[in-house]
Amino acid sequence: MPEGHSVHRIARQFDRNVVGRRVAASSPQGRFVDGAALLDGREATSVRAVGKQMFLEFDEDVWLRVHLGMYGAWDFAGDIVVDPTIASANGRMGQTNQRGTVLDGEPILDAAGENSLSSIGAPRRARGRVRMSEQTRGLEEETEWPPPVVGQVRLRLLTELTCADLRGPTACQIQTPDEVAATIAKLGPDPLVDDVVEGEERFVSVVRRKPTAIGLLLMDQGVVSGIGNVYRAEMLFRARQNPHTPGRDVPEEVVRDLWRDWVRLLAIGVETGQMMTMDDLDPEAYRAAMASRDDRHWVYHRAGLPCRVCGTSIVVEEAAGRKLYWCPRCQA
Known part of the structure; x- marks a missing residue:
């Protein structure tokens, strides 16, 4: 199960690449169609992680609550703002603006994929290719845009430059501000x-x-x-x-x-x-x-x-x- 550190990293990734931008939302899997329709075309305005849960705010006080549970993960693709010192030529990257897994200036990549920015959540190997941003000092891979949907994607959030696909969460729901507050109040x-x-x-x-x-x-x-x-x-x-x-x-x-x-x-x-x-x-x-x-x-x-x-x-x-x-x- 993804633990608290993963969810905080995911929130930071959303803060750098999605917050402040309008998203096209869809549910390729078909299990979150109504929720995606409510998010579609809205601007993401803030994000916060509390424990194992993430709360993404959109305009007009609409919130998305995601609990990854045992098997959930976010897969990222597109132009992703990263620290150039922890980017690798094959598209697997450490976390944005953090020291990352680096020793003597060289990235150390976990064979299980835990240090990959392209998939954060349940440990898995990175899916597909990542087209890196200018911050990666010219490292770039050509890929279809938007990327093709692979597997069971509960929710896709797509900006002009970044794609975030949610797979296998325990919870993915729309909440009001009062419902968000009530959810957080139950947490330690x-x-x-x-x-x-x-x-x-x-x-x-x-x-x-x-x-x-x-x-x-x-x-x-x-x-x-x-x-x-x-x-x-x-x-x-x-x-x-x-x-x-x-x-x-x-x-x-x-x-x-x-x-x-x-x-x-x-x-x-x-x-x-x-x-x-x-x-x-x-x-x-x-x-x-x-x-x-x-x-x-x-x-x-x-x-x-x-x-x-x-x-x-x-x-x-x-x-x-x-x-x-x-x-x-x-x-x-």
């Missing part, structure tokens, strides 16, 4: 949206009175926004916290450390486009980690492999229908 604090100090207090207050296991609370978007399966496993390992401990029994200092770690990891994720959870890597290890998820995490997706700290086999189990990875020794 997001470090990139809410005051960080106030967010910490909200998070600590909720967790410390809940009998629910901390491993489940971190995935509850009403408790804290944006954390998914990867960040959940990694944050608990970094805190050396047993995922089955009831929230009310987790020491307050540990709960506060979890929030502060989320603040830090979310910022890294937005900056690099990767869920990087290992610290103090030398350049060679950092390059390997940026190129491969297997070298990027402490416990996630490492079931049966030795813990990087103690050597104990990493355990995987089901928790509320999702896979939970943890070290039974380090997190005892």
Whole structure:
């Protein structure tokens, strides 16, 4: 599932390439025809991400709410404003105006496609070609415009220069301003949206009175926004916290450390486009980690492999229908 860093990156992409422009909206798949008709011809006026949800505002107080869910992604094509230091000749690009996955001036591309601007959301390889803008120092690929629809596109938003195709979202709906406010009110604090100090207090207050296991609370978007399966496993390992401990029994200092770690990891994720959870890597290890998820995490997706700290086999189990990875020794 795309986690909070991906959605914030998507919002930044829309802010740079769609906001302030009129869009032609359509639903090639046919499942959002009425909504697309309402958006068609309107100007996008603002965008915001909260946790795993994005809200795109159009003129006359019309809002589009998108929750990517397990399999959703936005595919971008056309002239895309990018930082030239993180553009690559084959059209796969890092995020706009951010440091991106770069070491010694060279882009590091993730084989899973997580660092590709052409598709942000559920990890997948980039679809089609991207015609880059002038900011890419002359790198350009010719392609049909507008690009042909490929696969099941729920919503296509097309400006004169940029195309954004939405595939496989859990939610794609039109909302009023009051409905947007109500949706956001149900979400827990997001470090990139809410005051960080106030967010910490909200998070600590909720967790410390809940009998629910901390491993489940971190995935509850009403408790804290944006954390998914990867960040959940990694944050608990970094805190050396047993995922089955009831929230009310987790020491307050540990709960506060979890929030502060989320603040830090979310910022890294937005900056690099990767869920990087290992610290103090030398350049060679950092390059390997940026190129491969297997070298990027402490416990996630490492079931049966030795813990990087103690050597104990990493355990995987089901928790509320999702896979939970943890070290039974380090997190005892």
